[in-house]
Amino acid sequence: MTSKPLHDLSIAEAGRMIRAGSLTSSALTEASLARIAALDDVLASFITVTGERAMADAAAADADFAQGVDKGPLQGIPYGLKDIYMTAGIRSTCHSKLLVDNVPAEDCVVETKLKAAGGVLLGKLATHEFAFGGPSFDLPFPPARNPWNPDHITGGSSSGSGAAVAAGFCRMAMGSDTGGSIRGPAAYCGTVGLKPTYGLVSRRGIFPLSFTLDHAGPLTWSVEDCALTMQAIAGHDPEDPASADLPVPNFVADLGKGVEGMRIALPRCHYKDAVGLSPETAAAIEQAAATFEKLGATVEEIALPDYDLFNAAGRLILFSEAYAVHEKNLQTRPLDYGRLTHLRMVLGALISASDLTQAFRVRRKLSLLLNRDILGRYDAIITASALAPAPRFDEMPQGNPPNWPIQTIPYNLTGNPAMSIPTGFSKSGLPLSMQIVGRPFEDATVLRMGQAFEAATGLTALRPALDLAKAA
Amino acid sequence: MTDAATLAVELDVLAAKAGIAIQHDRREAILAGYQDVKRLAALLRTVEITPADEPANIYTFANIVRGA
Numbered sequence: 001m002t003s004k005p006l007h008d009l010s011i012a013e014a015g016r017m018i019r020a021g022s023l024t025s026s027a028l029t030e031a032s033l034a035r036i037a038a039l040d041d042v043l044a045s046f047i048t049v050t051g052e053r054a055m056a057d058a059a060a061a062d063a064d065f066a067q068g069v070d071k072g073p074l075q076g077i078p079y080g081l082k083d084i085y086m087t088a089g090i091r092s093t094c095h096s097k098l099l100v101d102n103v104p105a106e107d108c109v110v111e112t113k114l115k116a117a118g119g120v121l122l123g124k125l126a127t128h129e130f131a132f133g134g135p136s137f138d139l140p141f142p143p144a145r146n147p148w149n150p151d152h153i154t155g156g157s158s159s160g161s162g163a164a165v166a167a168g169f170c171r172m173a174m175g176s177d178t179g180g181s182i183r184g185p186a187a188y189c190g191t192v193g194l195k196p197t198y199g200l201v202s203r204r205g206i207f208p209l210s211f212t213l214d215h216a217g218p219l220t221w222s223v224e225d226c227a228l229t230m231q232a233i234a235g236h237d238p239e240d241p242a243s244a245d246l247p248v249p250n251f252v253a254d255l256g257k258g259v260e261g262m263r264i265a266l267p268r269c270h271y272k273d274a275v276g277l278s279p280e281t282a283a284a285i286e287q288a289a290a291t292f293e294k295l296g297a298t299v300e301e302i303a304l305p306d307y308d309l310f311n312a313a314g315r316l317i318l319f320s321e322a323y324a325v326h327e328k329n330l331q332t333r334p335l336d337y338g339r340l341t342h343l344r345m346v347l348g349a350l351i352s353a354s355d356l357t358q359a360f361r362v363r364r365k366l367s368l369l370l371n372r373d374i375l376g377r378y379d380a381i382i383t384a385s386a387l388a389p390a391p392r393f394d395e396m397p398q399g400n401p402p403n404w405p406i407q408t409i410p411y412n413l414t415g416n417p418a419m420s421i422p423t424g425f426s427k428s429g430l431p432l433s434m435q436i437v438g439r440p441f442e443d444a445t446v447l448r449m450g451q452a453f454e455a456a457t458g459l460t461a462l463r464p465a466l467d468l469a470k471a472a
Numbered sequence: 473m474t475d476a477a478t479l480a481v482e483l484d485v486l487a488a489k490a491g492i493a494i495q496h497d498r499r500e501a502i503l504a505g506y507q508d509v510k511r512l513a514a515l516l517r518t519v520e521i522t523p524a525d526e527p528a529n530i531y532t533f534a535n536i537v538r539g540a
Contacts, residue, residue, distance in 0.1 A: 309519065312512035319509065331491045343498055347505045349490035350483065355513040361532075362516050365525045400505030 006031040007168030008463060011077050011225040014171065018065065018076050025065075025076030029058035029120050032078045036122065036169050039466055042150050044142040045163035047083050048091050049123040054078065057120040064118060073228040075118030080164050080173040082157075083124040084131050084207040087111055093140070094207050095127045097336045098329060100140050108205025109240070110174055110216055110233050117232040122170055125160030131176055131209045132157060132322055133341035135396060143393075146189060147464035148430050152390040155188035155406070157181040161219045162189035166464055172220045172229050178209045179318055180385075180408025182217050183420035183435060187406065188390035190422045190431030190464075192226050192450065193219045195408075197440050198415030199244035201230075202237035210321035211242070213314065213412040222460050223421070223451040227251040230443065246441065254448040260296030262379045262449065264289070267304040271384035274307070276405040278388035284423035284432040285384060291456050292382070292449075299382070302374060310366055310410035316351055316359040317413075323348020344402050367414040371440065375416070380449055381437040383407065385420040389430035408435065417443040421450045422459045479507060 004013070006028055017023035033051050040046055061076035086092045086104040093099045107115070114121070126144040128134060135143035135153045144159040146152040147167040154162045158175025162185025165173050175182040177195040186193025194217045201216045208214055218229040230251040237243040266289055271277055289299045322345055323330065326337075330349070334342050374381065387405045397403065411418035418437045426432055436453075438446040454460060473481070483506050487494050494502055521531050529536045 308515060312515045315512055316509070316516070327490075334493065335495070339498070343501045343505060346487075346492055346494070346502060347509050349492055350486045350506050350509055351513070355516070358513070358516045358519075361521050361525070362519045364531075365519065365521065368525065399501035401508035402505075 007035050009171070010222050011073060011171045011220070011228050014077060015073050015075070019070070025058040025061040025120060026055065028076065029054050029078050029122070032122055032169060035167075039167060040169065043145050043147055043163050043167055045126055045144045045160040045167065045169060046080070046123045047093060047095065047126055047141050047160070050090055050121055053090070054120050054122050061118050061120060071116070071118035072232065074114065074232050076120060077171050078120045078122045079114060080122050080125045080161065080170040081111060082127050082131075082161050082173070082175050084127055084176060085111060085124070085174060086205040086207070087121070087124065090124065092124065094130045095139055095141055096129045096338070097140050098333070106205065109202035109237055110206070113233050113235070119232075125158075125164055125173055127159055128157035128181075129338045129341040130207065130326070131178060131181055132345060133338050134402070135159065135393060136338040136340050139338045146390050146430075147466060148190060148390070151392050152430065153188065153393055153396060155184035155386065155390060158185045158219065162186060162191055162193070165189065165191045165219045165221055167466060168463065172218050172225055175217060175219050176206055176209070177215045177217060177408070177412065178213045179314060179412055180404065180406045182215070182219060183385050183408045183418060184404070184406050186219050186420040187386035187433035188431065191219050191221055192223050192419065192421055193217070194226050194230065194419045194443070194446070195411065195417065196230065196234065196443050197244075197417045199242045200234050200441065200443065202235070202240045202243055204237055204240045208325050210318045212321065213318055215412065223447055223454050224252070224255055226419070227255060227447045230447075244441070249441070249444050251444050251447055254444050255451045257448055258295060259292055259449050259452045262297040263377065264292055264297050264299045265302040265374055265378040265381045266299050267302050267381060267383055269303055270307045271387060271407055274384075274387055274407065276387045277384070278426070280426045281384060281386070281388055281432050285382065285434050288382060288423050288434050288453060291453060295452055295456060300378075302378070304374065305366060305369060307407060307410070309362060310413055313359040313362045313366065314409035314413045316356060317363065319344070319348040320351050320356050321348070340398065343400055347400070363413050366410070370414050370416065375439045379438070379445060383435050383437065385433040385435045389426040389428060389432060411435070411437055416440055417446045419446050419450050421453060424457075424459065425462070479503065482506070
């Protein structure tokens with residue numbers, strides 16, 4: 001039994017209580033919906049709350065438990081989906097005027113898997129428009145706000161996912177990550193966010209942004225919850241052309257085994273002179289490296305090719321592929337997009353085929369170098385995620401170029417698993433973060449390292465001080 | 473023409489070719505974005521693709537004829 005409030009329970013803790021008979025999914029779901037009703041008018045993390053559906057899902061989960069049917073760790077657990085995840089019969093807007101009335105006929109594969117695992121869908125979460133724009137006020141729905149301080153952005157594009165997990169509305173929220181859209185909100189909101197290996201989680205039914213860079217993955221409050229979610233959503237999908245036909249690894253088995261003997265690479269060259277790096281972020285990464293060493297790992301500084309090369313290749317590919325997805329609408333109804341989305345998406349029309357091809361050549365070169373030369377010698381890399389704590393809304397650039405102050409895109413380019421994890425807090429009380437990057441399809445190692453770090457630092461105990469008088 | 477004028481002409485030609493209209497109040501921001509895209513593309517052109525980067529010789533003319 002735990003004395004924690006319901007909104008602080010992890011998936012594992014809630015699951016244990018439900019299975020012990022001291023909690024029901026219905027009670028947990030009702031508390032989640034009440035907390036959303038009390039607090040989300042400020043945070044705007046949800047676009048659509050599916051209250052009736054959630055209570056029906058929860059009742060079904062409870063009925064299954066009563067009959068001895070246990071579908072696994074997510075049974076009876078409330079979660080949310082970024083609104084680019086298509087859901088049958090539930091409006092799926094991509095936070096855009098263009099799809100404001102879009103009600104899909106079919107679920108995306110991830111939702112199908114979460115349903116099959118007995119999860120409870122609380123609703124659809126805010127995003128940057130089509131997972132691409134910025135935090136914008138000219139869209140049909142307001143931008144999500146950071147639970148640690150609502151004057152600050154959540155990061156994006158999985159903005160509502162970060163806010164909802166940090167606020168304790170959901171135990172887990174699904175995001176998507178094309179240049180950092182899971183890891184950015186995780187970094188700014190103080191959650192765990194995993195961009196799995198490219199090909200590990202099906203993207204079928206998730207609105208595309210850049211099909212060679214898009215990844216689907218979870219944001220959670222703890223690493224264990226992230227692993228439990230991955231166990232439910234990973235797997236081959238023959239209809240996703242990028243999906244890997246490999247057995248689903250066990251993401252949970254190695255949690256708790258520590259990092260003793262592991263070799264960790266630290267590419268300070270990528271971030272130490274970067275514009276916008278906060279001294280607190282850099283110091284927290286150094287502290288994290290020291291923590292890993294105390295836990296028995298070896299941490300060595302390494303050199304990588306210039307960050308700007310990763311960024312340049314990633315941005316040209318992202319702009320080109322995003323434009324290809326949206327070309328017709330950008331030609332015929334450009335002003336139905338939010339201003340920032342439009343300003344940035346049209347850039348894809350201006351890139352030559354030859355330049356795009358060079359971006360793919362460089363991508364291949366960088367991927368080989370990273371995986372053969374670096375991860376051939378090291379088990380993982382630790383590096384910066386966001387370069388500084390979340391900025392205020394009024395500090396966000398409103399034009400081009402879109403210089404995002406995060407260093408996540410290299411691992412979209414290479415497809416390696418990369419997880420953002422909290423490393424502490426700034427003096428202003430906002431979360432700091434780092435990334436742990438692993439070898440392809442060794443996501444379990446990334447999770448193992450993250451769990452060891454999390455256990456050593458105890459950071460999951462700290463939650464945003466929301467107005468609890470208003471909350472359930 | 474100045475570099476800025478050349479850039480503006482390029483933008484107009486490419487936008488027309490792509491069939492996209494650029495609204496007056498967004499032109500400056502899109503032009504700045506285009507300038508940045510050109511900077512990124514130029515940076516990528518500084519990377520030499522060697523035979524070791526592409527053992528199958530599928531990327532570039534120069535690698536395929538090397539040694540011929």
